[in-house]
Amino acid sequence: MKLPKAESFKIKMVEAIRPSTIDERLKWIKEANFNLFNLKSEQVFIDLLTDSGTGAMSDKQWSEMMLGDESYAGASYYYKLKNAIQDITGFEYFLPTHQGRAAENVLFSTIINEGDIIPGNSHFDTTKAHIEHRKSYAIDCTIDEAFDTEVNHPFKGNIDIVKLEKVLTENQVEKIPLIIVTITCNSSGGQPVSMQNMKNVSKIAKKYGIPVYYDSARFAENAYFIKKREKGYSDKSIREIVKEMFSYADGMTMSSKKDAIVNMGGFLGLRHKEVFDRASVFNILYEGFNTYGGMSGRDMNALAQGLYDGTELSYLETRINQVAFLGQMLKDKGIPVQFPFGGHAIFVDAKKFLPHLPKEEFIAQTLAVELYIEGGVRAVEIGSIMADRDPDSGLNRYPDLELMRLAIPRRTYTNDHMKYVAASIINVFERRSKITKGLIITKEAPILRHFTVELDRA
Ligand code: F0G
Numbered sequence: 030m031k032l033p034k035a036e037s038f039k040i041k042m043v044e045a046i047r048p049s050t051i052d053e054r055l056k057w058i059k060e061a062n063f064n065l066f067n068l069k070s071e072q073v074f075i076d077l078l079t080d081s082g083t084g085a086m087s088d089k090q091w092s093e094m095m096l097g098d099e100s101y102a103g104a105s106y107y108y109k110l111k112n113a114i115q116d117i118t119g120f121e122y123f124l125p126t127h128q129g130r131a132a133e134n135v136l137f138s139t140i141i142n143e144g145d146i147i148p149g150n151s152h153f154d155t156t157k158a159h160i161e162h163r164k165s166y167a168i169d170c171t172i173d174e175a176f177d178t179e180v181n182h183p184f185k186g187n188i189d190i191v192k193l194e195k196v197l198t199e200n201q202v203e204k205i206p207l208i209i210v211t212i213t214c215n216s217s218g219g220q221p222v223s224m225q226n227m228k229n230v231s232k233i234a235k236k237y238g239i240p241v242y243y244d245s246a247r248f249a250e251n252a253y254f255i256k257k258r259e260k261g262y263s264d265k266s267i268r269e270i271v272k273e274m275f276s277y278a279d280g281m282t283m284s285s286k287k288d289a290i291v292n293m294g295g296f297l298g299l300r301h302k303e304v305f306d307r308a309s310v311f312n313i314l315y316e317g318f319n320t321y322g323g324m325s326g327r328d329m330n331a332l333a334q335g336l337y338d339g340t341e342l343s344y345l346e347t348r349i350n351q352v353a354f355l356g357q358m359l360k361d362k363g364i365p366v367q368f369p370f371g372g373h374a375i376f377v378d379a380k381k382f383l384p385h386l387p388k389e390e391f392i393a394q395t396l397a398v399e400l401y402i403e404g405g406v407r408a409v410e411i412g413s414i415m416a417d418r419d420p421d422s423g424l425n426r427y428p429d430l431e432l433m434r435l436a437i438p439r440r441t442y443t444n445d446h447m448k449y450v451a452a453s454i455i456n457v458f459e460r461r462s463k464i465t466k467g468l469i470i471t472k473e474a475p476i477l478r479h480f481t482v483e484l485d486r487a
Pocket residue numbers: 078079080081128129130131153155156211215244245246283284285286294295436
């Protein structure tokens with residue numbers, strides 16, 4: 030008998046979670062104004078809102094917490110993290126920040142000006158918001174295949190080189206301070222970017238003299254997919270692949286809450302001293318002195334260790350197999366999900382799940398609310414609420430993909446939890462024709478509205 034795959038860890042500490050009743054959840058979601066961010070975590074049974082900062086640290090990471098040196102300047106943790114970043118990514122310069130969007134803030138303060146144009150692959154919401162907040166424009170150059178959840182393409186995070194070149198030729202090069210490649214591409218479904226695509230982007234960027242930065246939150250998952258899916262990489266180690274990936278970039282922003290498996294942290298990795306010097310000023314202004322940048326010494330130690338944990342093949346195999354385990358259970362029941370499955374989450378195609386609802390009634394948010402009511406499972410909308418209004422016209426933006434994301438925290442839930450999640454979604458699927466009304470917005474913020482939006486039944 031072929032032995033089944035099993036998790037590459039055993040559990041040393043647990044946290045109790047409590048199921049609730051449908052009546053309780055109906056009351057709580059109404060009190061939360063149908064915004065899942067407003068729920069108390071104790072009102073949630075299985076929390077798939079995000080994989081960000083919600084993973085379980087390893088025994089090695091916890092040991093590093095105890096070794097944290099809390100000196101203000103020049104502490105040992107700074108050198109430990111600097112060496113780890115250099116070792117894993119190859120970037121010589123680095124600035125610590127308290128999380129990923131802070132790294133974006135520091136980098137963009139350094140190199141983006143009003144009216145600039147920043148092409149990329151489905152920029153993440155904080156990235157886009159930091160661009161639009163500076164009255165600049167994020168142009169999506171993701172390949173078309175990404176927007177059809179049924180098309181089977183191994184690298185749906187890829188940049189369409191023709192679309193990119195069009196942006197570069199139709200605009201003044203001085204107005205394009207960088208190209209952002211998000212690895213993996215969260216907004217299109219946790220989809221990877223191929224090594225060949227990274228090479229092609231680098232080549233075209235060099236031709237026009239434009240720097241390339243990677244939004245690297247899930248860089249290790251991206252490397253795993255390259256190993257599994259791209260010709261010529263199956264015998265390479267994850268760390269060799271990671272090194273090669275970053276060799277095609279001028280720098281990276283990092284939310285360490287994902288693939289470095291810490292609860293809080295981020296950084297900027299940079300190749301050029303001149304950018305580092307300019308960015309340092311903003312880092313001190315917004316984040317803190319350059320040797321700690323908004324983090325405690327103990328957190329930086331755990332982060333350095335997390336970069337090694339997160340790039341272990343056995344860990345990545347367990348992680349990505351668990352995501353696929355959930356995805357396959359849903360696909361087998363005919364539930365429309367982004368395929369192939371992504372690295373950190375399963376993305377349910379809400380327009381195909383609830384085809385009878387109008388887009389003005391926020392289909393993916395409606396689905397996420399129904400899933401919560403059904404099983405106490407918290408997912409998140411990646412759709413038209415998150416897309417915000419167009420800053421120029423003030424009109425709602427309706428992206429091609431209207432998704433409900435089930436993000437799996439790292440090393441946190443078991444496969445039985447995944448079975449529970451799948452059963453909850455299947456139950457909603459079976460009663461989908463009875464969901465005849467969506468949601469309308471009653472209150473919203475001008476930017477990043479999904480965090481605080483208030484809704485009611487349409
Ligand atoms: N870039 C990507 C691709 C992300 O997914 C995130 C965060 C960020 C940048 C910002 O990092 O949260 O540390 O400030 N994504 C989380 C999510 C919030 O749920 O996908 P941060």
